[in-house]
Amino acid sequence: MPSGEDDLIAKYFKPLATDAGALGLVDDAAVLAATADDLVLTTDAVVEGVHFLPDDPPHTIARKALRVNLSDLAAKGATPAGFLLTLALRSADPAFLEPFAAALGEDAETYRCPLLGGDTVSTPGPLMISVTAFGRVPPGRMVRRDRLRAGDLIVVSGTIGDAALGLDVLQGRLTELTTDHQAFLIDRYRQPQPRSALAVAVRDHAGAAMDVSDGLAGDLAKLCAASGVSATINAAAVPLSAAARAAFGQAGLARLLSGGDDYEILCGVAADAIDSFKAAADAAGVPVAVIGTAAPGSAPPQFLDTDQRPIALKRSSFSHF
Amino acid sequence: MPSGEDDLIAKYFKPLATDAGALGLVDDAAVLAATADDLVLTTDAVVEGVHFLPDDPPHTIARKALRVNLSDLAAKGATPAGFLLTLALRSADPAFLEPFAAALGEDAETYRCPLLGGDTVSTPGPLMISVTAFGRVPPGRMVRRDRLRAGDLIVVSGTIGDAALGLDVLQGRLTELTTDHQAFLIDRYRQPQPRSALAVAVRDHAGAAMDVSDGLAGDLAKLCAASGVSATINAAAVPLSAAARAAFGQAGLARLLSGGDDYEILCGVAADAIDSFKAAADAAGVPVAVIGTAAPGSAPPQFLDTDQRPIALKRSSFSHF
Incomplete structure (x- = not known):
């Protein structure tokens, strides 16, 4: 009894969910298996008309949404481990979703940051994409913002x-x-x-x-x-x-x-x-x-x-x- | 040189960020320290007019936004470890933000699920709250959706x-x-x-x-x-x-x-x-x-x-x- 939302996820995003922790996107949740590393968490959302323009092409919107988070991970000295994607859409328009998902998949591969899960909701408002990205650092090694010293x-x-x-x-x-x-x-x-x-x-x-x-x-x-x-x-x-x-x-x-x-x-x-x-x-x-x-x-x-x-x-x- | 956004975070959400991993919300990212457990990741967004009504009180909107995620963690057999909060707001209205943050803080304490970080953005559209919640389970013990067996x-x-x-x-x-x-x-x-x-x-x-x-x-x-x-x-x-x-x-x-x-x-x-x-x-x-x-x-x-x-x-x- 697949619904429109499930079909959308299966069609556009399941192909990206190649990591075992994504459980094929059929579950409520994803798993990041325990390792000896600390996990760095970051989340950044982009809103149409605020962070990108309504005329921006779908593939650049996808890249921007993911990359602003990858930028945070890099600044923290972290190696990407995966991301969750929350999409608030006015409609399930293939002309947007196809190039969006394709570009997201390419970036996920390039940056070795697999899609692990997410949420897709409808909104009467502007398109909004919220990404939460995860990175790994050896214990205690995240590079912090509050450690700048005089003389640096x-x-x-x-x-x-x-x-x-x-x-x-x-x-x-x-x-x-x-x-x-x-x-x-x-x-x-x-x-x-x-x-x-x-x-x-x-x-x-x-x-x-x-x-x-x-x-x-x-x-x-x-x-x-x-x-x-x-x-x-x-x-x-x-x-x-x-x-x-x-x-x-x-x-x-x-x-x-x-x-x-x-x-x-x-x-x-x-x-x-x-x-x-x-x-x-x-x-x-x-x-x-x-x-x-x-x-x-x-x-x-x-x-x-x-x-x-x-x-x-x-x-x-x-x-x- | 604090901006409106930073002031908003410092005023309403920093008091909730009591966990060490939140780094006082001054950093770009949060940390979940390595443990022997797997990490369960779940994200659910609520949109005004879709998941809650424009007339719903701010404190119930806060609770719903967090609790729908805690519900996912519970179903996966996971113990809450913390959450990230993404807020898309039309304006920084204290009449909304004060009761919203207070209720969120109460729930974070009740469910032992501390605020670790997030993102606050402006939107011309409906209020949207996206929460990503983290839970811990012993390695390999997340309860999955695809394990129902005939006879259960x-x-x-x-x-x-x-x-x-x-x-x-x-x-x-x-x-x-x-x-x-x-x-x-x-x-x-x-x-x-x-x-x-x-x-x-x-x-x-x-x-x-x-x-x-x-x-x-x-x-x-x-x-x-x-x-x-x-x-x-x-x-x-x-x-x-x-x-x-x-x-x-x-x-x-x-x-x-x-x-x-x-x-x-x-x-x-x-x-x-x-x-x-x-x-x-x-x-x-x-x-x-x-x-x-x-x-x-x-x-x-x-x-x-x-x-x-x-x-x-x-x-x-x-x-x-």
Whole structure:
């Protein structure tokens, strides 16, 4: 007596549930078998019109929903173990579900993070996808946010600000950019690249870490506040893509430092560990840049220009309320 | 530089995050420390207008959101270990958030299922609460849905159909009932009573189990289909509350057997284990009733009347699509 909901799950998501713990998605629950590792838990939801645009293609929505969680696991030094998917849908539309599920399955394989279970509900409202992801770390080894120490070097992966600029492009701004730059920035907005390859390097060499999801300035402020320290950042050292540099004049520095959706890793590395961290990052193929230093005190972190003058940043990070 | 979202979490939810693994909700992730147990994972979302009514009080919405997940853990024989909370809100309204968080905290304590983390996002749509709950079982001991065997006795806890009748009352039907009966049924709709006390008895004595959330008839069909067996149910043996018996004439049997939101446990117990299961349930203070027997074959389960004639049930369970 299969219902519409069960058919939907069987058709689109059962093929993804290849892990034994998923029990073929026929059960109420999934199992993560006991191991000697701690389990890292993270959950992030994306809402249509808030975290992605109604026009975004289904396959990029799927990738974003999963990858924002994989980004959290990487920042915690954790190896992916699987995820649960909660889908709130207006209707069971194959034109959405087919490419969505296909892209999700590809990512699950790429990042070795199998679908374990979930819930599918109807909603009269916007499409919403909530993912809970699980990762493993050796006991006590999750890299925390509240362990940044004065003197630590502040490091960031990849480039900053691209995704916020991509949203600007999608909303009709930054029209002076080349179409190649526009396409690059849009892709950075729609398809985060979780730094999973950097997870072990972060675990082995960083004292504190988090991912940059709500804007570098605001997220650094959170890292500092959680750790009870301050920081000084050399704004010119913040790594920018060629497209972001091209947009710089029109967008302004604040947009790059305070825009969201970077999904890069921000971490603190002790000075005597920085060479080994850089070597590990290099081996993992992930570019990293030292952008400043943690300092004693509780003052909000400062971004300095090339004349060492503090830069005023109005809105420091994205907030939902 | 706290944002509205961070303030909201600090004010309403940090007081609930007493477990060490929650890291005070300042981190991106939570930790479940390694133990010798398997981890059972379950996630269920509730949407305003779909799973609860816009007029339902915030404290019952909180309880329902958590308890539907605790019900799953109980049916799997698992002991609660904690939960993650994803809240999609239109606004950060204290008139909702204060009673919601207070009730959630009370339940977390009652059921020893601490808040470990979560995500709070804004939505232009209906209020949605997605909970992912974690439970522990000894290795390999999660009670599965696909292990019902021909000859097993079919057992259900508590009483069936109350919540669906409660929804009927809230929607202006069943006006002939006494106000006491109406209040009882509404409470059963709004505030499920997860059978956590029965979890160990289920784990020790049941071969297969699931919770009844989408209607007894449909959920039994799922249990049978997953296990590759059929079943025969004596409809008169299905336990009904006094209020449900009073509503029986107006509502009809099909409404009781096919309505959702029971959150009772449905399980299969081998004949030679039934006495010990009943004794364990009795010791746990949870009423259980044998309602039928699993049978070989793949026919959908049948509900028989007192003359042993099959009862036709039009819609066998709730489906979102």
